[in-house]
Amino acid sequence: MQKELESLWQKCVAFHGHGCGGLAVGFRAVLYAWELFESDSTSEDEEIVCIAETDACGVDAIQALLSCTVGKGNLIFNLQGKNAFSFYRRPDGKSFRLALRPTPEKTKDERLAWLMDGDFHEMFDVKEAPEPVPEEARIFKTVTCSVCGERFAESFAHLQNGEIVCSACYRPYTRGL
Structure with a gap:
């Protein structure tokens, strides 16, 4: 080499x-x-x-x-x-x-x-590259989970019972499916 x-x-x-x-x-x-x-x-x-x-x-x-x-x-x-x-x-x-x-x-x-x-x-x-060039990284506002109190990027926020929650605390309604 x-x-x-x-x-x-x-x-x-x-x-x-x-x-x-x-x-x-x-x-x-x-x-x-x-x-x-x-x-x-x-x-x-x-x-x-x-x-x-x-x-x-x-x-x-x-x-x-x-x-x-x-x-x-x-x-x-x-x-x-x-x-x-x-x-x-x-x-x-x-x-x-x-x-x-x-x-x-x-x-x-x-x-x-x-x-x-x-x-x-x-x-x-x-x-050929299969997709167009990805968008540049963005910086998101930080929010606080109303359940665990931890801070996280707003882009991962869920609304549950009128409160902002993180993905770990979010309980989706799936009716068992």
């Missing part, structure tokens, strides 16, 4: 805690995304957005190298159990989806070597 790529890989390993095949999937997805974006920039704020269809190890490489995070609102999970990632660049609207192709039958170590040294063009299908 090239020295520059080794340095990036080690950054992912340090963030994730260990090197593994799942982390390598995310690492290679980021390298491919940088190629498709024609830039190896990170996301200072929300310039780059990733919608991950998995919550597995590969997402950590995306956080470490692209600086897409849940807290900033530019890492969004749409859990489908797939090693697939949709990337969006807000300034110019460029977007695409990378979906991991089936990997060859190999041992764990052989698979990691294939992921690390193989051609990422052969590892992923490039498709």
Whole structure:
């Protein structure tokens, strides 16, 4: 592996805690995304957005190298159990989806070597991003639950018996269905 790529890989390993095949999937997805974006920039704020269809190890490489995070609102999970990632660049609207192709039958170590040294063009299908770029993260007013007294974001509020309640205290009327 090239020295520059080794340095990036080690950054992912340090963030994730260990090197593994799942982390390598995310690492290679980021390298491919940088190629498709024609830039190896990170996301200072929300310039780059990733919608991950998995919550597995590969997402950590995306956080470490692209600086897409849940807290900033530019890492969004749409859990489908797939090693697939949709990337969006807000300034110019460029977007695409990378979906991991089936990997060859190999041992764990052989698979990691294939992921690390193989051609990422052969590892992923490039498709259109399925949705428009997600809206930017919003900051919501904080309200207090009338049942438990805890504070929470207004966007999660329910009205029950004329009182504001949080999701944990809310008792929906379902008639047993």
